Amino acid sequence: xxxxxxxxxxxxxxxxxxxxxxxxxxxxxxxxxxxxxxxxxxxxxxxxxxxxxxxxxxxxxxxxxxxxxxxxxxxxxxxxxxxxxxxxxxxxxxxxxxxxxxxxxxxxxxxxx
Amino acid sequence: xxxxxxxxxxxxxxxxxxxxxxxxxxxxxxxxxxxxxxxxxxxxxxxxxxxxxxxxxxxxxxxxxxxxxxxxxxxxxxxxxxxxxxxxxxxxxxxxxxxxxxxxxxxxxxxxxxxx
Numbered sequence: 001x002x003x004x005x006x007x008x009x010x011x012x013x014x015x016x017x018x019x020x021x022x023x024x025x026x027x028x029x030x031x032x033x034x035x036x037x038x039x040x041x042x043x044x045x046x047x048x049x050x051x052x053x054x055x056x057x058x059x060x061x062x063x064x065x066x067x068x069x070x071x072x073x074x075x076x077x078x079x080x081x082x083x084x085x086x087x088x089x090x091x092x093x094x095x096x097x098x099x100x101x102x103x104x105x106x107x108x109x110x111x112x113x
Numbered sequence: 114x115x116x117x118x119x120x121x122x123x124x125x126x127x128x129x130x131x132x133x134x135x136x137x138x139x140x141x142x143x144x145x146x147x148x149x150x151x152x153x154x155x156x157x158x159x160x161x162x163x164x165x166x167x168x169x170x171x172x173x174x175x176x177x178x179x180x181x182x183x184x185x186x187x188x189x190x191x192x193x194x195x196x197x198x199x200x201x202x203x204x205x206x207x208x209x210x211x212x213x214x215x216x217x218x219x220x221x222x223x224x225x226x227x228x229x
Contacts, residue, residue, distance in 0.1 A: 032216055043117070043204060043220035051216075089156065093216060099144060099208075100158035100169060101218065 002027045006090055006104035014112050015082060021075040021107045023090030028068050034101065035064050035075050036089040044089065048075070052095070080111045115139075117221035119205050125227045131193040134224045137186055138207030146206040146218060147180055147190050156204070162188065195228045202226070 003026045013019055023033070032051045036044040048057045048064040050073070056065040063076040077084060087108045091101040118137040126132055138145050146161040160170040165182045173180070177196070182188040192199055202225050206218040 034216070034218075036220075041222075043222045044206075046217050046219070049216055091156075099163070100146060100161055100172070101156075102158075103156035105155040 002030075002092060002094060002102045004090060004092055004102050004104035006088075006107050008107060009105070010108040010110075012110040012112060013080060015080060017080050018076070018078050019080055019109075021077070021088050021090075021109070023073040023075070023104055025071045025073075025092050025102075027094070028071050029095040030068065031093040031095045033064075033066055033073050034091045034093070035062075035073075036091065038087045038089060038106065047088075082111045082113045085109055085111045117205055117207055117219055119203075119221035119224050121224060122222065123225045123227075125229065126195055127229050128196055129194045130228075131191065132195045132199075132226060132228075134190040134203050134205075134226070136188045136190070136205030136221060138188070138205070139219055140186070142207035142209050142219075143185070144208045144218075145182060145188050146208075147188070148204040148206065148220075150202045150204060150223070151200075159190070159203075192226075195226075197228045200226055200228050 005024045007022045030052055034049045035047045037047050038044050050057050050066040061078040066073045087106040089106045090104045120135045143164050147159040148156050150156045159172045160180045162182045180190045202223045204220050204223045206220045208218045
């Protein structure tokens with residue numbers, strides 16, 4: 001059974017810092033990996049999706065990398081801002097046709113002004 | 114587009130009562146997913162549909178839970194009878210099965226269920 005782990009569970013940094021969130025998964029047979037953002041009381045917003053054949057994806061100040069063989073992904077946030085404060089969730093979709101996602105429990109990020 | 118719509122946003126009920134959660138997916142999407150989020154277990158897939166047909170319900174915790182999708186624009190998740198351990202946030206998500214956008218799932222705002 002696929003398990004997804006996110007470290008750290010919580011992180012608080014001053015505004016302007018660059019930071020890295022980590023995600024690991026136990027079964028490397030994945031179709032893709034997705035990073036989401038969740039704001040309090042809100043649903044999830046997809047940030048980046050990396051197909052299994054890709055190594056990284058970038059969107060603005062966000063960069064996500066994928067090392068499928070080692071079962072790891074990182075989300076890099078450059079020049080953090082208070083508006084980046086949220087919970088960041090990593091999710092994998094298994095190879096082989098299943099469409100549901102397996103989620104990590106998230107990293108709760110606070111950017112101090 | 115209005116996005117995925119869920120109702121109600123909050124539901125408080127007493128143990129033993131029937132609870133029905135509703136979801137309207139994004140128009141044109143042919144996949145619909147129900148997830149449950151708790152502090153202890155995080156986000157878990159309960160069931161998903163493709164073209165209104167249930168594909169995988171292995172995540173449904175027990176027979177008290179049932180889900181239907183009578184048409185492409187509406188789905189329900191029902192709990193009967195409800196128990197305090199069902200308290201959670203229930204999310205509905207939808208995605209399109211065609212082209213490069215297939216894998217992006219769009220989530221609704223969730224329904225926060227409290228069973229007393």
